Amino acid sequence: MATGEPFDGFGAAFLVVFLFSWMAWMLHVNKWPLSSYRMLALAVAAIAGLLLLVRAERKCSYPIIDGGILKNRFFILSVICAVILFSGLFSIMFLMPFYLMRPAGLSAQAAGYLMMVPFVFLFFLSPLSGWLSDRIGSRVLCFAGMGMLTTALITFTDLFPSTGLLPEIWRLCLAGAGVAIFCRLTMHRPWDRSVRKKGESRRARSPRHGISAWLSVWRSQAGFSAMPSAASATAPMRLCIRRC
Structure with missing residues (x-):
């Protein structure tokens, strides 16, 4: 808007219809039958919104999302990796408080202190990650960051309340x-150099945190709904993470 470009009102409206219908459908897939009129209405609204969005963006001179960006493989891969990574992080942030306060028996204050551990590492290690990426490149660090989070998620499946606080702490640290x-490297945006309109790449990339948070909550909700009530008090992290 600052550059005088007109706002794509139709594209924005169709995008809202598509995202709202799709997320509502995914959130209620475990509650409502797939053949119910509500699920069918949401599915039809999501498909219609997506088709109308594509049609509107092709005809608009200044679309919200330029289809040409999707041809940049570095941009696509980086966004997909960021969604996967933040989805894993938000899943941990969503599930761990329930585990710490119920099976582990910690108070809300103690659980809150433990949940600050990952963000302490974010605060101190992000500058170091940026410094290393300037010297050794980002490829190795990207694989290392994703591998560390994957290892942490795998180790969370064997977490039990009887193991004490040390296992929770080092898993959160990892x-x-x-x-x-990984997060510090995504802020460099090396893929923007090959994108003609950088504003479009930022608009296309900006929803990744919201989508990641929604995916993590949806997977966690699915894990809780599928978790047997008899076993929920003994090994909630194992069952819920594996269901997710």
């Missing part, structure tokens, strides 16, 4: 370190 290494 997850925070992995996100810190």
Whole structure:
């Protein structure tokens, strides 16, 4: 808007219809039958919104999302990796408070202190990650960050309340370190150099945190709904993470 470009009102409206219908459908897929009129209406609205969005963006001179950006493989891969990584982080942030306060028996204050551990690593390791990327490149660090978070998620499946606080702490440290290494590298945006309109790449990339948070909550909700009530008090992290 600052450059005088007109606002794509129709594209924005169709995008809202598509995202709202799609997310509502995914959130209620475990509650409502797929053949119910509500699920069918949401599915039809999502498909219609997506088709109208594509049609409107092709005809608009200044679209919200330029289809040419999707031809940049570095941009696509970086966004997909960022969504996967933040989805894993938000899943941990969503599930761990329930685990710490119920099976582990910690107070809300103690659980809150433990949940600060990943963000402490984000604060201190992000500058170091940027410094290393300037010297050794970002490819190794990207794989290292994703690998560390993946390892943390796998180790969370064997977490039990009887193991004490140390296992929770080092798993949270590992997850925070992995996100810190990867997250700092995504801020450099090397793919923007090959994108003609940088504003479009930022608009296309900006919803990734929201989508990641929604995916993590949806997977966690699915895990809780599928978790047997008899076993929920003994090994909630194992069952819920594996269901997710």
